[in-house]
Amino acid sequence: MSIDVLVLGGAHIDRRGRLDGPTRMGASNPGKWLEEPGGGAFNAACNLGRLGHRVRLVAPRGGDASGERVAAAAEQAGIEDCPVVFLDRATPSYTAILESDGNLIVALADMALYDLFSARRLRSRSLRDSLILASHVLCDANLPGETIAALASAANHLGKPVAAIAISPAKALRLTPSLQRLDHVFMNAAEAEVLAGARARQPADWPAMLRDVGLRAGTVTMGAGPTVAFDENGAALLTPPQLDAISDVTGAGDAFAAGFLSARIAGETIADALRQGTACAAITLISPHGTEKDLNNELLKSGLALVGEAAILS
Known part of the structure; x- marks a missing residue:
């Protein structure tokens, strides 16, 4: 059976504490977990699975209850889950503290297990077969740099x-040796600055700066x-719609990547893909979860109605 997207990278437990009121550093703050x-x-x-794509997920995890929880959630989302299990290790975790408006204060990423997913593991029969069956590949920078380069x-x-x-x-630095071999990189401005070596004076400057370091295509949020x-072939610029309330910023960038990639798989222009990625991110921002469980193509269409047209840059 063919695979629309083979996805490799981080699949772990997200723990997020959200404060009920103003942040008081160095003190106990009431909130919810x-x-x-x-x-x-x-x-x-x-997100890709809920948008109707056949997705296979390959992610390192531990042989513990947290790993089983990730597997169950992947199955519920319609993903073919093919984990690389380290039986004697704990599944990675991400612990974040958010302000009452949903913005991040600080986070701790306990993800050393991902460093064990070395490049040689890509030579396994199952992974080689997955690459052959896949039409597109998506990875994240939780993987070691040498593994990303080999992939x-x-x-x-x-x-x-x-x-x-x-x-x-x-x-993001792990992507640097592979920039010329990647077809697209999804990043925010801080990550783009690391890759480009400088910060853009204005958003329209990012394409030239990132092309100068070897990247063929990308998005900067x-x-x-x-x-x-x-x-x-070109560039496009879009201002996201103003939202009345943001529930949680977690997962918005990943949703953007899924929406954008889904549109490109369907043959959409870069401007239309930008609109679809933005709509997916907006849907996630108003959800209390890292992914919107009710996401589907109909909900995406309603989200697109809130997103303006992208401006084509010369």
Whole structure:
């Protein structure tokens, strides 16, 4: 059976505490706690599956109850889950504290297990078969840099487009050796700055700066500010719609990546893909969860009605 998207990277437990009122540093703050499966690869895979794509997820995890919880959530989202299990290790976790408006204060990522997913594991029969069956490949920068490089090389050899989610400024550096072999990188402005070596004076400057370091195509999000997307043929700019209330910022970037990639798989232009990614992110921002469990193509259409047209950059 063919696979629309092979997704590799982070699938772990997300723990998020949200404060009830103003943040008081160095003190106890009242709030509420939410725990659920998450991770860049996991969130993107869930969104792609709910948008109707055949998705296979390959992610390292421990042989514990948390790993079983991730597997159950993947199955519920319609994903074919093919974990790489380390029986004597704990499944990674991400613990975040959010302000009352949903914005991040600080987070702790306990993800050393991902470093064990070395490049040699890509030589396993199951992974080689998955790459052959896949039409597109998506990874995140939770994986070691050498693994991302080996994956990009293998995908290039097979003629399979490969995209990457930068995850964080620190982890974005893992993409640097592979920029010329990646077909698209999803990043925010802080991650783009790490890759480009400087910060853009204005959003429209990002495409040239990132092309200069070897990237063929990418998207740079800036929260409520404009998002820019570019490929070898051009660039587009879009300001996200204003939302009355943001429930949680967690997973919005992963949702954007899934929506954008879904549109590109369907043959949409970069401007239309930018609109669809933005709509997916907006749907996730107003959800209390890292992925919107009710996401489908009909809900996406209603979200698109709130998103303006993208401006084509010269």
